[in-house]
Amino acid sequence: MTAFGFLPIDKPKGLTSHDVVARIRRGTGIKRIGHAGTLDPMATGALIVCVGAATRLSDYVMHGEKVYRAVLRLGVETDTYDAEGSIVATADASWITPEAIEAEVSHFQGEIEQIPPMYSAIKRSGKKLYELARDGVEIDRAPRRVWLRTNLLAFNPPDAELEITCSAGTYIRSVAHDLGAVLGVGAHLTALRRLRSGDLRDLVAWEDLNRALADGSWTRYLLTERDLLAHIPAVHLDRPTADDVLHGRFVRLEPDFQARSPDSEAILYRAYDPDDRFIALLERHESTLEPTKVFG
Numbered sequence: 354m355t356a357f358g359f360l361p362i363d364k365p366k367g368l369t370s371h372d373v374v375a376r377i378r379r380g381t382g383i384k385r386i387g388h389a390g391t392l393d394p395m396a397t398g399a400l401i402v403c404v405g406a407a408t409r410l411s412d413y414v415m416h417g418e419k420v421y422r423a424v425l426r427l428g429v430e431t432d433t434y435d436a437e438g439s440i441v442a443t444a445d446a447s448w449i450t451p452e453a454i455e456a457e458v459s460h461f462q463g464e465i466e467q468i469p470p471m472y473s474a475i476k477r478s479g480k481k482l483y484e485l486a487r488d489g490v491e492i493d494r495a496p497r498r499v500w501l502r503t504n505l506l507a508f509n510p511p512d513a514e515l516e517i518t519c520s521a522g523t524y525i526r527s528v529a530h531d532l533g534a535v536l537g538v539g540a541h542l543t544a545l546r547r548l549r550s551g552d553l554r555d556l557v558a559w560e561d562l563n564r565a566l567a568d569g570s571w572t573r574y575l576l577t578e579r580d581l582l583a584h585i586p587a588v589h590l591d592r593p594t595a596d597d598v599l600h601g602r603f604v605r606l607e608p609d610f611q612a613r614s615p616d617s618e619a620i621l622y623r624a625y626d627p628d629d630r631f632i633a634l635l636e637r638h639e640s641t642l643e644p645t646k647v648f649g
Contacts, residue, residue: 356383357648358575359414360402363556369394375400375411389414390521390550391474396440396548399556404575409646413621413634414581416521417551423542425529427511430539432486433456433472434526438541457535458515461503466496467527471495498521511545552583553630578623587623587637588642595626596634599649604642621645 370391378386381404388413398421403411406613428446430439470613471474471486471494485492501519508514513532517525526542535538548554557574565571594604603625622642624633632649635642 355405356381356575357388357405358577359407359581360404360571360574361553361556361560361576362400362402363395363558364400365559366397367394370400373400373431374402375565376563377404377571381561381571382435387411388600390419391548391648393435393437393526393545395435395542396547397445398545399553400547401550401581402551406648407578409648410578410582411636412433413585414551416548417553417584419519419521419523419547419551420549421517421525421550422506422521423515423529424515424544425513425515425532425540426543427513427533427536427540428528428538429511429541429562430533431541433541434470434524434530435542435545438472442539444538446511446536448537449508449510449536451505453536454505454513454532457532458503458505458536461517461528461532463502464498464500467499467524467531468494468496469524470522470530472526473524476569503528506604513540516545521611527529552581552628560606582623585621585623585634587625588617589625589629590632592600595624595632598624598635599642599647601640601644601647603644605634606637606642608641 360515362373371402374386374388378384385405385408385410387403389403401414427449428444429440430442432441461547466520471491472483475482477492478533499520499522501523504516506514506516525545529540529542533603536643562571562574590598598604620637622635623631624635633644635648636645
């Protein structure tokens with residue numbers, strides 16, 4: 354049986370997300386493997402690796418809320434906004450107090466507009482921004498609307514430790530840079546750990562996964578779409594309807610669907626056949642559920 358599911362990895366410091374994927378490809382012999390939500394090499398913590406056809410669900414897995422613990426160094430600004438970059442400015446931060454940080458942290462609550470860093474994988478005219486940045490080119494970046502909740506956990510001058518709960522697509526490096534800017538002393542990120550990604554909380558240690566890859570027992574760590582897509586409601590189909598879905602045909606909603614379904618206002622549904630096998634993602638339209646991803 355072809356492997357399908359998600360590996361909840363506790364990524365160690367120093368590895369890229371691609372490094373993790375490459376190791377799992379070698380260990381499993383499966384080529385179709387990807388990750389949902391990149392972590393920089395400096396960062397540790399929750400990295401979801403998609404195995405087999407589950408790679409087609411990575412976008413849906415990525416969009417969950419994230420929780421990070423971040424350490425910022427005040428008074429030093431870098432070109433990458435983190436400790437791996439070159440220092441571009443310094444300032445005296447000795448006067449900064451926890452109260453001063455708390456006052457400015459109020460700007461990093463709720464919906465805000467955030468400008469992504471130049472050192473990011475966002476593409477412009479087919480080229481990644483970090484490639485342009487390495488060539489000494491800086492371009493204007495359109496701000497993105499993100500949501501976050503930021504709390505100061507500790508202040509050990511010149512380092513401030515924050516816990517940040519945020520929407521997908523939020524750059525924690527930009528939070529560090531922007532907080533330093535509003536404090537007037539500059540700042541950069543020196544440590545980052547992703548504590549949670551969506552509903553994922555329990556992580557597999559990198560050493561444990563490598564042992565399991567070596568002895569062939571790695572599948573015991575696989576999670577299913579029920580674990581990571583629980584926010585998408587499920588519908589169970591009879592045999593003829595399931596066959597229609599597997600052939601790409603839509604499901605016509607029964608007149609009482611809205612009245613009897615607690616999730617009748619949802620846009621997306623997980624579809625299961627009579628054997629309780631996950632077969633598709635269905636998108637709701639006015640009177641139909643139409644297949645958007647089919648897993649035969």
